[in-house]
Amino acid sequence: MTATAKDHWHPVLDSQVLKDKPVGVKVWNSEIVLFRTAGGKVSALEDRCPHRSMRLSKGWVENDKIVCPYHLWKYDGEGKGQSPCNPQMKPRVQRYDVTERYGAVWVKPAESNAQMPEMEVEGYHYVGLDTGIMYAPFELVVDNFIEIEHSPTNHGVFAFDAQGITQVVPKVETVGDSIHVIYEGDQRNIPWYSPTQYFMPQNTRLIIDFMAHFRPVHFIYNMRWQDPKTQELKPHRIREFAFLTPVSEEETHIHLFFFSTLNLFSPQSFSPLRKLVSSRFLKMAHDEFNLDKNIVEEVARTDKRTDLKGLQLGKFDRVLRETRRLISSAYHQGPLEQQAPPEPVQLKATGTTGAQD
Ligand code: FES
Ligand SMILES: [Fe+2]
CATH class of the missing domain: 2.102.10.10 (Rieske [2Fe-2S] iron-sulphur domain)
Structure with missing residues (x-):
């Protein structure tokens, strides 16, 4: 098989x-x-x-x-x-x-005995599902979901500050058939009048700690905010499950499942307000998704190759080689039964490769 x-x-x-x-x-x-x-x-x-x-x-x-x-x-x-x-x-x-x-x-x-991916959401409330399409090869979409260097330029809220991104040191580790990534930096400033402030506490450190799994390809993002002076974590957390479904060589579908610790999203909370805030949150998430969509599709129109050859990769891109290997293992080849899980590999977190392989 x-x-x-x-x-x-x-x-x-x-x-x-x-x-x-x-x-x-x-x-x-x-x-x-x-x-x-x-x-x-x-x-x-x-x-x-x-x-x-x-x-x-x-x-x-x-x-x-x-x-x-x-x-x-x-x-x-x-x-x-x-x-x-x-x-x-x-x-x-x-x-x-x-x-x-x-x-x-x-x-x-029907003939596959794959297990349904479980979503561990104890302590979280379901906010909703956002879906979208990117007309781009699967690997290029995965790249966008795993590196964060684009966040100051290409995101409004789920983002690091433009200066802060230069200080972010990606921590990347391969664990079996998955990749663990941690990004930590200054939360991007959001205008005081924006209701988005309710979800993204200001003047904080944003910690995005996530696992990338590959059978199927999905990312489990944990977003937390920390007081930079006291190191205390804010009570509000967001957990996002992003599933990427390969449709064809040029099309990828995305399903984003959002959960939050805010009691407002609890099924017991005042329903009309919950619906209103959930839809506001999902609208914000979809706007963020569209920013990614525009840029990824532009890249795909320029160059659809997915092999990284000739690209000059920086510190945020080291992980892309590992994603290629794991996608290939899970989606393009086999046999599954004969593959021993790879030893955990600690990838270097800093510096640029400048590699042109
Ligand atoms: S019934 Fe004839 S093609 Fe379906
Ligand atoms: Fe993005």
Whole structure:
């Protein structure tokens, strides 16, 4: 068995988008149709009718079956079909495992025994899910999520101060098949009149401590703020789970799940205010995402190569080589069973490589 993108659970759609009409999604060029039965159950099948290759996502749902719009053959959630004009036939469509968690629809191939990634959120309240698309190769999107040097120029709030970034020393360590990264620096100043101040305490040190996992590729960011004089941590923390789903060589989908320690987001809090603040937070997060999207897509238009050859890499970019290795291991090659986990490697935290490999 070889490791490919298809071996992992990936979030593919905001659950709220899947209503009574089928929706087509893609994971690494595999086209999948999602549909919700009248009873609310979600199913996932290959998005191609085995009769004459019509796209099933162009069809509709009748009770617990999806109907192909070309000749009205129907398929249940297991992929078992029936043909009105050929009742003796037993057509079949490949099915996928599917589940709904944390406000998203997730899929994996039925033959894979991958574990669903767990989100450890004790002490946190769910704020919401933000989704987006970057028209860029997977590796270029991953690069943007793992380095922070762009934050003063390209972010409004989840960011370090422009001067402060020069003082940030990235701490990067490979742990098995994951990477642990810590960035610490001055929180960027936000105008006093901005409600965003409520989430990002001012005159503090921002500590972004995160793990990058690769089966599937996702980042677990822990954001904390520290009083620079007393070293005391502010009570408010944000935890963000960023899942990157490779769609094709030129398209990557992103699902961002946000959690906060603020009691305001507790299900017990005053609901209208919670909804208002959650939507404000998600709007802010989406604006931040769009800033990244613009820059990553611009890079992709300039150069789609992902191999780092000829690039002059700085201290924040050292980690990119490691991400290439781990993406390759988890998504492009195998066999999984024969791979021994690598020894933890301490990467140097400072200096520039200036390497042109
Ligand atoms: S192509 Fe789907 S029923 Fe004919
Ligand atoms: Fe960014």
